[in-house]
Amino acid sequence: MSDTINRFIFDNTDVRGEHVRLEKSYRDILSIHHYPPGVANLLGEFLAAASLLSATIKFEGSLILQVRGNGEVPLIMAEANSERELRAIARDANEAMSLDFKTLIGNGQLAMTIHPKNGKPYQGIVSLNGASLAACLEAYFEQSEQLSTRIWLCADANSAAGLMLQELPSKAPDKDRWQHVTAIADTIQNDELLALDADVLLYRLYHQDAVRLFDAKPLIARCQCSRERVEKALVSIGQTELNDIIEEQGKVETNCEFCNRLYQFTPSDIAAMFNQNTTITRH
Incomplete structure (x- = not known):
């Protein structure tokens, strides 16, 4: 199933995960603005990441991932809300020719902002020291949340996908178990992440582990303008x-x-x- 997000957990551990695949919603967003290939792929990664992160928060409102930098793309952002509606944009990016993350973004900051429906916004900021969006987000969690988090993101002209593993707070964290599940996830190839449904992907990765997969939830491209x-x-x-x-x-x-x-x-x-x-x- 495309345009869905799935939560999963490893039984008898404090590790949870999220898997997302975007096809129609991603293409609908790209159809509004004709971005160069590198920008389109990066926007897909932002959409997948925003979907993954918003799914880990119990709230009514929206989560925004935004980068301002001095690279070929001055600003890029994606938003996912609690209704699982997505939107994204890259500004002044039509001349961007690179496929490299650092060249596209340059030096700057990654901001994650949570806008609750009722309440004050919360924003966390981290420098763009990583070689990819996933690496920058992992650094954000290490710095701001102090939760062990690993993220895998990819996109092509037709789809975007992501996988996230997160170690939940525990009085006695099982570091060996955490290293086991992340080491296996590191073997995933981009074409697998883009093409496989959550159940197939997780079975391929963790068929020797006890993984519980929850029902898929739909995602849709829908602007919140009014x-x-x-x-x-x-x-x-x-x-x-x-x-x-x-x-x-x-x-x-x-x-x-x-x-x-x-x-x-x-x-x-x-x-x-x-x-x-x-x-x-x-x-």
Whole structure:
């Protein structure tokens, strides 16, 4: 099954895992923006990673992975929410030609931000010292969560996938068991991760271990933009600047950078945003 995430655990241990495969949702996101191959693949890894990480948190809201760097891609981000809806974007990346992570990202920071539906956002930041997104995320957990975590990510033109293993807090952690399951996972090939369903992949890796696989949960590409959110963004610009746009163009138009949906606002719409009943005089 594509576009699903599966949780699994190793019986009688404190190790859990998540497996994700994205096909249609990944291609739907890529169809909105025509990225170079290296950027598209990296965006797929971000989508897989955001899906894996959001599945480990019991909350209502969204999780955002974002990197700002000085490489060929100034900004790249992916978002997954508690409804298992995904979106992602890379800005100013159309000229990026590299397939190398460090060349694409350069020096900068990786931020993971959790936006609860009710409550204050939480953000953790780690430097981009790793040679891959997976390595940077593992460093984040080592630094911020102090949980042993291993992540495998890959993507091609048609699909993206990821696998995560995490050692849960325990008074007596079994380090030999942890080394065993991670060493086996290190043998996985990208084509296996991209092509195999969770049950097949886990059997191939751990047929001699007691692994319990939970039901798959669907993932979908769906933007969380709304007219209300766009209105809040426009208010932050200021009424004077918006009125100047209306005088010049007769209305305010803006597209969602994620899904490219067009939002239009009339002079009366703009006035209502600022609780005024004034009219705009066009010259």
